[in-house]
Amino acid sequence: MKKLLIVIPCYNEEEVLPSTFASISKLLQKMIDQKLISPDSRAHFVNDGSRDKTWDLLVKECKKNNLFEASKLSRNFGHQGAILAGMYDNNADLYCTIDADLQDDPNCIIEMVKKIEQGNDIIYGVRKKRDSDTFFKRFTAQAFYKLMSWLGVKVIYNHADFRMMTKRTVEQLKQFPERNLFLRAVVPLVGFKSDMVYYDRTPRMAGETKYPLKKMLAFAWNGISSFSIVPLRLVTLMGFLISFLGACFVLKILMNYNTHGVISGWASTVTLITIFSGVQMVSLGIIGEYIAKIFVEVKQRPLYIVEEKITNKKAPK
Numbered sequence: 001m002k003k004l005l006i007v008i009p010c011y012n013e014e015e016v017l018p019s020t021f022a023s024i025s026k027l028l029q030k031m032i033d034q035k036l037i038s039p040d041s042r043a044h045f046v047n048d049g050s051r052d053k054t055w056d057l058l059v060k061e062c063k064k065n066n067l068f069e070a071s072k073l074s075r076n077f078g079h080q081g082a083i084l085a086g087m088y089d090n091n092a093d094l095y096c097t098i099d100a101d102l103q104d105d106p107n108c109i110i111e112m113v114k115k116i117e118q119g120n121d122i123i124y125g126v127r128k129k130r131d132s133d134t135f136f137k138r139f140t141a142q143a144f145y146k147l148m149s150w151l152g153v154k155v156i157y158n159h160a161d162f163r164m165m166t167k168r169t170v171e172q173l174k175q176f177p178e179r180n181l182f183l184r185a186v187v188p189l190v191g192f193k194s195d196m197v198y199y200d201r202t203p204r205m206a207g208e209t210k211y212p213l214k215k216m217l218a219f220a221w222n223g224i225s226s227f228s229i230v231p232l233r234l235v236t237l238m239g240f241l242i243s244f245l246g247a248c249f250v251l252k253i254l255m256n257y258n259t260h261g262v263i264s265g266w267a268s269t270v271t272l273i274t275i276f277s278g279v280q281m282v283s284l285g286i287i288g289e290y291i292a293k294i295f296v297e298v299k300q301r302p303l304y305i306v307e308e309k310i311t312n313k314k315a316p317k
Ligand code: UDP
Pocket: 008, 009, 010, 011, 012, 013, 048, 076, 077, 078, 079, 082, 098, 099, 100, 101, 103, 208, 209, 210, 211
């Protein structure tokens, strides 16, 4: 039997935690009773620098429930950092990551374990439909997946960060040293045998999303620019195209010169200057974005810092 660790990142989640505790505890106990996982399996909550009572709640709950453990990060490192802290800083045979609001169906974890037993190393949780999302989120998500595949980045459609991985997968993941970590594109790069489980995502039980539009866009751009050099290539392509158009234009001017004499073309000059400066600005911006990435990477700053940890060695009842 394998030791399972359910890693749950929490950022200002005081409103949802009480019900999350109840469902996760019930699920873990059930799986242990059915001998699907070993009795030392745990749920590990990672407090990602919450400013509300999340940590107090976790401390209290870990004392009461010996299936629970928790880590406290020194500040807010972001969802991906919190997930990594949970996986890299703790020992288990199987790691499952799931959001604290349990919008992803935790009961799928049972199926995930079974699929691992069938010889898989990575199990992706994939949403069947997007009924519970607003039209806007559905639309932007779809555009994101389309854009990613067009840019040559392999991500699994409708899979976020609900997944299970074996110990050896997590060990290999540690070999990816990048700071701009975008797990859903990095995990497939490990390449071990994988499978999927499908579920319906429910609306958030309480509290609000920690991913407002601004963060979502930043996340999407990070995913693209960390995995694709197509935007840079487009700049080059655009350069060629515009040079070609420019050459045609010069040709036309020369021809006009012969037929109509001197050109009094102030407007065309100004128009061209405006267009070209715009294109140059965009191109410089894109190049700058990638240089900024290099800047972040060379610093090799830690992705998370664990300040405090509560572990639970006691055997469950
Ligand atoms: N989260 C985190 N750090 C952050 C933002 C979010 O650990 O800086 C956690 C959050 O507590 C939740 C998960 O990441 O468990 C996903 O966030 P949320 O449910 O708000 O995102 P959504 O489902 O709306 O995309």
